[in-house]
Amino acid sequence: MTELKLHPLRINADRLNQRIEQLAQIGALQGGGVCRLALSDEDRAGRDLVCGWMDELGLDVSIDKIGNVVGLRRGELSGPPVMTGSHIDTVATGGPYDGNLGVLAGLEVVQCLNEAGITTRHPLAVAFFTNEEGARFAPDMMGSGVHQGSMDLDAMLAVTGIDGKTVGAELDRIGYSGDAATGDYRARNYVELHIEQGPVLEQCDLQVGAVNGVQGISWTEFTIRGQSNHAGTTPMEFRHDPGYVAARISVKARRLAGKIGQGQVATVGQIKLNPNLVNVIPREAIITVDLRNMDEALLQQAEHQLSRFVEQVASEEGVTINARKLARFEPVHFDPAMTQRVQQFAELFDYSCQQMPSGAGHDAQMFAPNCPTTMIFVPSQGGISHNIREYTSPQQIERGANVLLQTLLYCANQEQN
Amino acid sequence: MTELKLHPLRINADRLNQRIEQLAQIGALQGGGVCRLALSDEDRAGRDLVCGWMDELGLDVSIDKIGNVVGLRRGELSGPPVMTGSHIDTVATGGPYDGNLGVLAGLEVVQCLNEAGITTRHPLAVAFFTNEEGARFAPDMMGSGVHQGSMDLDAMLAVTGIDGKTVGAELDRIGYSGDAATGDYRARNYVELHIEQGPVLEQCDLQVGAVNGVQGISWTEFTIRGQSNHAGTTPMEFRHDPGYVAARISVKARRLAGKIGQGQVATVGQIKLNPNLVNVIPREAIITVDLRNMDEALLQQAEHQLSRFVEQVASEEGVTINARKLARFEPVHFDPAMTQRVQQFAELFDYSCQQMPSGAGHDAQMFAPNCPTTMIFVPSQGGISHNIREYTSPQQIERGANVLLQTLLYCANQEQN
Structure with a gap:
């Protein structure tokens, strides 16, 4: 490996930042924030804006059958491109940065290369993927999942959203049902800001x-049924109190995370008592x-210890307890050399930087395999996101985008091997 | 004290039981249960029915300014009557027994005495008190509170109910705003079934x-504010989680009750997380x-230990915690000799019987001082009440009413002292 230089x-x-602000006007909410749900009229307008920029930058724009948009910049060689991107759909009360930053930073990298007259060895591609948020259509990361072959195109086109409309029909309606094939698109590398x-x-x-990977996620809903009774007239020894059991589980979850350590997190975000x-x-x-944990074995250990505790306290x-898995994803591990390179470029800039897992899912995880x-x-x-108060300063964005530029340039100029 | 005999x-x-069933027809709910909210049309119809029975039994019926109805049966002596009674208003989804049993058992005692031609030494009175439930107008036990002078008549007449109408106006409307004075009515004894x-x-x-008394009640609402954050991306050591603190309080409440013992009960019936x-x-x-506890010192100990714990865990x-007292009533102690007498009569009948506190409030507690x-x-x-499934069998009612009869007869025939 050659020594890394900036x-x-x-x-x-x-x-x-101007592009970020301009895109945030589309679907802008009164009082701040953005609502640009996947395949809505606002999403179409956002897509049109970004596609226009891609055209202006001379990218070769293609749209695939799930509506993913890829802007390709030729390299000296043909073959798989070095890819960057993210998504431009938002949750119902989202901010200007989530997803959009990664797409628009990719365009900024392209514009820099254009202005400097640089042709990279390998092609470079900037993409935005359909319905990353999953706020209108489940599952999330739908576009990148289909793009990378881990989700089935036809099944995803048939998905019905919260408003009763299907992905396929809405793609047609907004004019983003393209011809490009999905499922076997190969990138040389994938880097997402x-x-x-x-x-x-x-x-x-x-x-x-x-970022060295995405945490594995395990969501369980426990429905605990006991015996409702009068708070005054029921002696403690006669009680079968599901609220007390829920509280015990909540306290146990915290203690479990502390005991396992090593990045294990545990959250009780939802409790509902009846009546x-x-x-x-x-x-x-x-x-x-x-x-959540980056380590599948530790995550399984946490699940196991929790369910043993739940049985015991029930x-x-x-009381009776019914456990329902709401979600279960194994951890995703990113390429250690790629992550190392990001860290090295950041350090060459004198940016303070550490390796860390992502706690949330991202399109990148569909490329990782x-x-x-x-x-x-x-x-x-x-730490706020999925919220109209989401904010990242122009200086912070500049640092991240410069690291993206260096990493993409490095990957796109690597010897073919 | 003379030896107790049946x-x-x-x-x-x-x-x-026929009277109970007949009264339960008024305000009967489809599918069972009764809705006879205080001072409603249904309450008026119920009152008319019970007043008619009082007339038939030869009682001297008086109605006071808060709508309490007292049916007096003369004794050999004048002076304060031995009193029994309860209420005939219900919650919105109530049952046939709560309150009604005590009033109608009182009438049954009178009818037995009439048929046996017995005149007691002291007068006997059967009463029903306005708005014991507090379901339409707060506070509860309003009629007995005004009757015994612990609540102010004018303030209670001005109370506005959940439907915007006042107690005074509704008393007038249903024709139960009487002339009898309130606040200094003295009974010789009060016994409520x-x-x-x-x-x-x-x-x-x-x-x-x-029943040896009514538990003291302490209700506290804790509003805990921390920092909302993403469950995946927020390491455990950075959390300020109000849900976790609520769970700790819930578990502590249970342990506190166990440690204090001696009838101490603790219940977390309500939890709400945001978002x-x-x-x-x-x-x-x-x-x-x-x-709740029958012992004020122990109840204060429980409150004190809980609030110390809350401070510590906050x-x-x-996190910040704001504590708001929703209710606080000291325990009420009934007369030990009276309670002993009830137990003795029950045992003379060979009924299994123990002394116990009431976990709920009752009109009797207004007489206790x-x-x-x-x-x-x-x-x-x-254990079910305030519910359309409320049920007590005719045999169980018979036992209770026979103990009431014996206790009232005993009190009404006591030497004046």
Whole structure:
């Protein structure tokens, strides 16, 4: 491996931030934030804007059968491109950066290369993928999943959204049902810039995160049924209180995460008691536990210990518990060399940087099984995302985009091997 | 004290149960249960029915300014009557027994005495009190509170109900705004028969409860504010999770009750997380804790230990907690000799009986400061009350009413002292 050096080229931060602001006008919410649900009229307008920019930059734009848009920039050689991108759909109350940053930073990299008259050895592609958020149509990461062959095209086209319309019909309606094939698109590498959507960078005073993978996720909903009764007249020894059992599970989840350590997180975000009255022992409690870890074995250990605890406490309290898996994804590991390269470029810039996992899912994880993949994170103010208050400063964006430029240039100029 | 003996007189269980069934027709709900909210048209019809029975039994009926109805049966002596009674208003989905049993058993006692030609030494009174439930107008136990001088008549007449109407206007409308004075009515004794509304008698295989008082009640609502964040991207050490703190409080409440013992109960009936999503650490949790004990010192100990714990866990987790007292009533102690008498009569009948506190509030507690007072409990099937499935069998009612008859006869024939 040759020694890594910074290329003198730098991105134009003002231009990038102007594009981010311009795209955020489409679907802008009163009071701030953006609503651009996948395949909505707003999504179409956003797509049209970005496709126009791709055209202006001389990219060869293709649209595939699930509506993914890829803008290709020729290299000296043909063959699979070095790819970057993300998504431009948002949740119903989203911000300007989630997804959009990665796509528009890719365009900024292309414009820099164009202006500097640089032709890379390998082609370079900037893509945006359909319905990453999953806010209108489940599952999320749909476009990249179909693109990389891990989701079935026809099944995804048939998916019905929260408003009763299908992906296929909505693609047709907005004019983004393309001809390009899906499922066997091969990239040489994939690198995605994204806001962290969490508090780690900010709280650890880091400027850039070199993302080494995506945490495995296990969501379980426990429905606990006991015996409703009067809070005053029911002695403690006669109680079968599902609310108490839910509380025990919540406390256990926290302790489990602490005991396992090594990046294990556990969250009880949802509790519902029925009937939920001050003076009535509930008859039912519904509680969710969200467990995540980069290490599948540790994640399984957490699941196992939790379910053993749940059985034990249910038996002690005389309640019944029904467990339902709401979601289960294994961890995704990015290419260590790619992640290392991101970290090295960041350090050559003197940006504070550490390797870290992503707590959220991203399009990049669909590429990880098929080509060397990594991601670059920049801080989210207050760790806030999927929220109209989502914010990342122009300086933070500039740093991330410069690391993206260096990484893409490096990958696109590598010897073919 | 003379040795206690059973009087040969017995109540007529069929007649009593027929009256209960007949009253339950008024405001009967489709599918079972009764809705006879205080001062509604249904309440008026129920009042008219009971007043008609009082007239038939030769009672001297008076109505006071808060709508309480007292039917007086003369004794050999004048002076304060030995009193029994309860209420005939119900919650919106109530049953046939709560309150009604005590009033109609009182009438049954009068009818037995009439038929046996017995004149007691002291007068006997059967009353029903306005708005015991508090379901339409707060506070509950309003009629008995005004009757015994612990609530202000004018303030209560001005109370606005859930439908925007006032107690005073509704009393006028249904024709139950009477002339009798309130606030200084003195009874010689007060004895109230009521369903337990809890599971203790059934679960302990007891037929009658001799009620020694009403538990003190302490309701606190804790509003816990932390920092909302992403469940995946927020390491455990950065969390300020109000849901976790709520769970700790819930578990502590249970342990506190176990440690204090001596009848201490603690219930978390209400938890609300915001935003209550599986993958979001909540920003806010609202939780209520219901503490009850017959012993004011122990109840204060429970409150104190809980609030110390809440402070400690809030500081550990870095959240703020706002505590709001929703209700606080000191325990009410009934007259030990009266309660003892109830137990003795039950045992002379060979009914299984124990002394026990009431977990719910009753009209009797308004009399307790002013005259020797007690209550008689009969079992509630499944501990269920304030529910259309409320049920107490005719045999159980017969036992309770016979104990009431004996106790009233005993009190009404006591030497004046």
